[in-house]
Amino acid sequence: MTEGTAGPEPRPETAGAAEKLPGSAQTWRPAISEPVIPDELRPARTGPIRERLGAWRRRHLLREQRAKDTFERSRHPERGLPVASGPAVWTFLRSLLAGRRRILIGLLVLHALAAVAGLVVPQILRRLVDNAAAADTAAATLNSLALAVAGVVVAQALLTFAARAISAVFGQDLLAAAREYVVHTVLRLPLSRVEGASTGDLVTRVTRDVGTMSESVRWGLPQAVVALVTVLLTLGAMIYNSPLLSLPLLLSVPALAFAVTRYLKRAPAGYITEGKTYSDINSTLTETVEGARTVEAFGLGEKRRDLGDDDIEVSAQAERYTMSLRNLLFIVIDFAYSSPLVWTLLLGGVGYANGWVSLGQLTAAILYIQAVVEPLDRLIANVDRLQVGVASTTRLLGIAEVPADREPTDRQPDGVKLTGEDLRFAYREGHDVLHGVDVDLQPGERLAIVGPSGSGKSTLGRLLAGINGPRTGSVTVGGVELLDLRLDLLRTEVALVTQEHHVFVGTVRDNVVLAREDSDDATVIEALRATGAWEWVERLPEGLGTVVGSGKVRLTPAQAQQIALARLVVADPHTLVLDEATSLIDPRTARTLEGSMSSLMEGRAVVAIAHRLHTAHDADRIAVVIDGQIAELGSHDDLMAANGAYAALWRAWTS
Numbered sequence: 001m002t003e004g005t006a007g008p009e010p011r012p013e014t015a016g017a018a019e020k021l022p023g024s025a026q027t028w029r030p031a032i033s034e035p036v037i038p039d040e041l042r043p044a045r046t047g048p049i050r051e052r053l054g055a056w057r058r059r060h061l062l063r064e065q066r067a068k069d070t071f072e073r074s075r076h077p078e079r080g081l082p083v084a085s086g087p088a089v090w091t092f093l094r095s096l097l098a099g100r101r102r103i104l105i106g107l108l109v110l111h112a113l114a115a116v117a118g119l120v121v122p123q124i125l126r127r128l129v130d131n132a133a134a135a136d137t138a139a140a141t142l143n144s145l146a147l148a149v150a151g152v153v154v155a156q157a158l159l160t161f162a163a164r165a166i167s168a169v170f171g172q173d174l175l176a177a178a179r180e181y182v183v184h185t186v187l188r189l190p191l192s193r194v195e196g197a198s199t200g201d202l203v204t205r206v207t208r209d210v211g212t213m214s215e216s217v218r219w220g221l222p223q224a225v226v227a228l229v230t231v232l233l234t235l236g237a238m239i240y241n242s243p244l245l246s247l248p249l250l251l252s253v254p255a256l257a258f259a260v261t262r263y264l265k266r267a268p269a270g271y272i273t274e275g276k277t278y279s280d281i282n283s284t285l286t287e288t289v290e291g292a293r294t295v296e297a298f299g300l301g302e303k304r305r306d307l308g309d310d311d312i313e314v315s316a317q318a319e320r321y322t323m324s325l326r327n328l329l330f331i332v333i334d335f336a337y338s339s340p341l342v343w344t345l346l347l348g349g350v351g352y353a354n355g356w357v358s359l360g361q362l363t364a365a366i367l368y369i370q371a372v373v374e375p376l377d378r379l380i381a382n383v384d385r386l387q388v389g390v391a392s393t394t395r396l397l398g399i400a401e402v403p404a405d406r407e408p409t410d411r412q413p414d415g416v417k418l419t420g421e422d423l424r425f426a427y428r429e430g431h432d433v434l435h436g437v438d439v440d441l442q443p444g445e446r447l448a449i450v451g452p453s454g455s456g457k458s459t460l461g462r463l464l465a466g467i468n469g470p471r472t473g474s475v476t477v478g479g480v481e482l483l484d485l486r487l488d489l490l491r492t493e494v495a496l497v498t499q500e501h502h503v504f505v506g507t508v509r510d511n512v513v514l515a516r517e518d519s520d521d522a523t524v525i526e527a528l529r530a531t532g533a534w535e536w537v538e539r540l541p542e543g544l545g546t547v548v549g550s551g552k553v554r555l556t557p558a559q560a561q562q563i564a565l566a567r568l569v570v571a572d573p574h575t576l577v578l579d580e581a582t583s584l585i586d587p588r589t590a591r592t593l594e595g596s597m598s599s600l601m602e603g604r605a606v607v608a609i610a611h612r613l614h615t616a617h618d619a620d621r622i623a624v625v626i627d628g629q630i631a632e633l634g635s636h637d638d639l640m641a642a643n644g645a646y647a648a649l650w651r652a653w654t655s
């Protein structure tokens, strides 16, 4: 592997190379036969010092390059979630702080006063030392100076306490605002992008990244500002005490500034890369857990473990990179702390001997140097914390950069006729899976969509139900485009029923009334009766109020499907799009369910995406979709008479 291309195999998420296991919905990554970590990036443990240093530098440069590459790739991913730019973070921060100026200024003033109180102590001590050195000072003067020190220390403690208490309240308020923002943003993500993004990435962003961001907003930011103010005030006090004795510390500031600037330039890409590696670890892990049965059935355990190990190793590489950046910074910081102390003592000795400075000034200067170390340390540690926070914030704000796939208006459909015109759709740019489909659904009509696997039936169903918007053309109901309708209104016009039925953790009632939350119990029971679910719901310990879902009362797939259909009865849409709605249910339940479904479907238009052709046989019209186009359209008898693709499918199915 060459320097420019060093790095692990591109992940399918970025390389678009995910494969589907036959017969499985799980995406699977290509098997990796070579070691994922290039040799150049492995730690060199043997050889002469110069070679090892050279190898260390090469590894460092490679990691830096990779951090930059990953940063660029994650800024504009093809399908996953993007990362926001640096300026977006500052705009976001400004908007967070905008309504909280008063409390922010108040707490900064309190912290500054506490810092000033701390700076007064060395000045009083300076007087104490100078007075004690002079032979004629009265004991009363020394006593009052000592009392002044005690008074200032108490005042500083009280100010610090008040400042910290206000900081805590301020931090909680900011955290709440940040969390609300994230929840709001995630909820408005278009479904198509949620499906396209990896679960691990989304989960890492809304858990780890929210935590890191709020940590740095709550603690990192106020502490960095306070530490900066304290450092500046201490430097001012040092110059006031003795310009000569402040020289060594002032001279070390440029070295410190250089090291911090260098760090700030490199750290963001490093931390964003680190965040992405955590997402990758989570993605592999969730994929393995979700596909546990497939993994077991195909004996893929070892491969999955290897993938996990690779993810962890890559993550460790990213962590080592950011750690080496931090270490370099800390070396300079340590040097910048200790050398001024030595130089000030030497300079102070010479100055005292020549009468340029007093013993008290030297004492105060040494105390100030000691005093500046702690806030400087805090400042740099918090700058580091802020870097991690900024990286997490860019990932969170990236979610907000996903463009909305619809802009709902208040338009109301005039009628119930569903029409699709010139529908084209692509999951990947330049690869249309529908090529100009026209569908005209009469009110109350049953239209079956049949065709070979992968021909575009489900995609057409999703477009007709307004889940995805077409690339060209439009789907309208009563003359209004589906994407122009408010979501709550859309679901009472057209609804899609698929094989996936999620039961949310909540009561049976909550799960049924999702589309119309104001429905009463009688409506819910009627809906459950219609889908044949009332029999078993009635027997649950708390009936409608029983909490079901993950970790609670578990429902069978068939029961989950009945709940989903009951949801539909309550939503009462005039058009249903059924995509294999009854396939997961055992034949006996399916027969019962089909019975209740036919009464549910009465008076509604139905688009049934059918794999079992008997569904098609009973439909008013049948659309045969082949390669993303409607190849034939007509009733069963018409199409049999035409002796085309449908007739061939029917003969194959009935023989």
Ligand SMILES: Nc1ncnc2c1ncn2[C@@H]1O[C@H](COP(=O)(O)OP(=O)(O)OP(=O)(O)O)[C@@H](O)[C@H]1O
Binding pocket: 427, 428, 433, 451, 452, 453, 454, 455, 456, 457, 458, 459, 460
């Ligand atoms: N989420 C997706 N991302 C990328 N490509 C997809 C996605 N979903 C479907 N496709 C592709 O779009 C094409 C049409 O798929 P679609 O699921 O609509 O076909 P289908 O006729 O319903 O197939 P089946 O009967 O097997 O369910 C296929 O080539 C499929 O691989």
